[in-house]
């Protein structure tokens with residue numbers, strides 16, 4: 001009952017964007033994918049969601065996704081894209097309800113409002129989606145995605161949230177709120193895969209981290225195992241230092257605050 | 261749009277409102293249909309005939325002919341053509357995610373036009389048995405084949421590895437339109453005066469040639485195509501989020517595209533074949549309805565069918581009475597009335613017209 005991607009290869013024309021990536025995500029956990037721009041994070045998510053042609057195999061709860069129908073997949077996993085544009089002036093609540101029609105909460109009309117409340121936008125239900133700010137729009141899209149897999153476990157099977165940079169345009173309070181939503185979904189038995197750029201949030205909220213660089217998986221493991229000076233410096237190509245605050249009771253002074 | 265829903269109120273249900281509009285529009289269509297039966301060049305009125313029927317008097321021969329063989333098929337054709345054009349417009353706009361798309365984009369117009377011109381200019385050179393085969397309806401027949409053929413060609417060109425690229429279709433449609441225009445130009449060049457007149461009137465559209473034969477030949481295809489298009493509401497809503505997201509929420513995007521394109525080609529092709537080129541309905545009607553009751557395609561498609569039929573019938577009534585006993589081409593009426601209304605809406609709504 002996991003999400004297992006094996007030896008994923010994707011080429012855009014002659015260029016290989018993914019060169020044999022393996023990823024295993026377990027239900028009950030938040031799995032983060034980090035890596036520099038262009039390292040293939042969105043491409044990997046695209047393969048896992050069957051939205052682009054790839055070689056290799058992806059199994060979702062034990063079934064090969066290549067053999068699953070769109071509506072079958074839609075009942076088991078929901079996808080938040082990195083960016084979304086809406087073509088017509090739909091109301092916010094209508095956009096959220098789009099998640100309802102494909103999921104299995106179809107007979108529960110109260111779910112969209114609950115999902116909007118969960119992202120802190122209940123009073124936005126009747127606004128026109130195209131008039132929202134970037135961060136508001138992103139949270140509405142998250143509400144739509146939550147609607148689609150409202151129950152983290154169904155028929156004894158975990159359901160999956162696949163999020164591409166869910167906090168990229170959010171303020172710090174909403175970054176924390178959205179990451180907490182993802183973690184709660186996992187704690188309730190669902191699975192979460194999130195593409196992340198913020199390494200601190202990744203360390204705070206994820207259970208596993210995969211580091212991608214140049215289309216390959218550089219490291220995979222728990223945050224303390226993976227978020228090391230060496231791995232990060234190699235992945236991002238710049239000198240990075242990982243620090244941990246000292247244990248409680250020990251005073252420590254950050255030099256940032258010093259004035260000359 | 262904000263007048264529709266109060267921002268602070270509990271969540272609104274635009275779909276329910278849009279569905280309530282079905283009844284209003286159906287009522288409007290019924291009234292327009294009665295007006296269409298009532299009015300005409302010959303002084304025979306529906307009300308007088310109904311009064312006769314109620315009193316148990318028999319209708320005169322002339323009344324019978326006017327009502328049953330002239331006005332009724334004309335009404336039926338107006339309903340079919342109006343619904344076909346408006347629903348096709350709404351479906352194309354949803355598919356291309358653009359409120360300016362119209363059925364012309366899939367090449368129906370250009371192909372049908374070329375077909376019609378070929379038939380008008382070169383029809384005389386065809387052996388008689390071919391013309392007999394089409395029941396003396398060579399022009400509509402050729403227009404339909406031209407429209408359908410060009411859509412299939414466009415669809416082929418823009419489908420690679422089982423995926424249709426809507427953007428390619430748009431560009432290829434422009435190229436095909438230019439080609440068809442050039443070929444038509446050559447034919448216009450060699451046409452004689454009478455043929456030129458026929459061509460011009462064909463291009464302006466008319467329901468004047470309505471007959472039960474035409475209704476019966478175009479009707480089934482239009483009903484089938486419009487019916488198929490009406491099923492696309494859920495999928496087109498999903499497509500508003502983009503093709504990838506539509507697939508993520510469980511829509512079989514490729515299947516939906518194929519159905520939409522074939523339905524539009526069928527409905528528009530048949531409509532253009534029997535009525536010529538009637539503009540504006542396909543763009544104005546869905547746009548008006550989106551302003552009035554929101555963009556939810558589950559209601560928009562049926563509402564478009566109803567309003568499209570109503571407006572076309574009314575335009576036809578106007579076309580019949582303005583210069584009676586002669587008739588205006590209906591395309592002139594839809595453009596003369598439709599364009600200013602459309603401009604007025606655009607001006608009033610400036611800033612709110614989201615593309």
Ligand SMILES: Nc1ncnc2c1ncn2[C@@H]1O[C@H](COP(=O)(O)OP(=O)(O)OP(=O)(O)O)[C@@H](O)[C@H]1O
Pocket residue numbers: 012017035036037038039040041042043044082
């Ligand atoms: N549609 C495409 N056609 C061609 N090349 C592409 C396409 N999409 C992505 N690429 C290339 O594939 C590589 C991986 O892209 P991808 O979008 O997966 O990166 P990413 O890790 O998500 O980056 P970011 O952090 O900027 O979102 C990049 O080099 C990109 O230029």
Ligand SMILES: [Mg+2]
Pocket residue numbers: 041042043082164
């Ligand atoms: Mg990306």
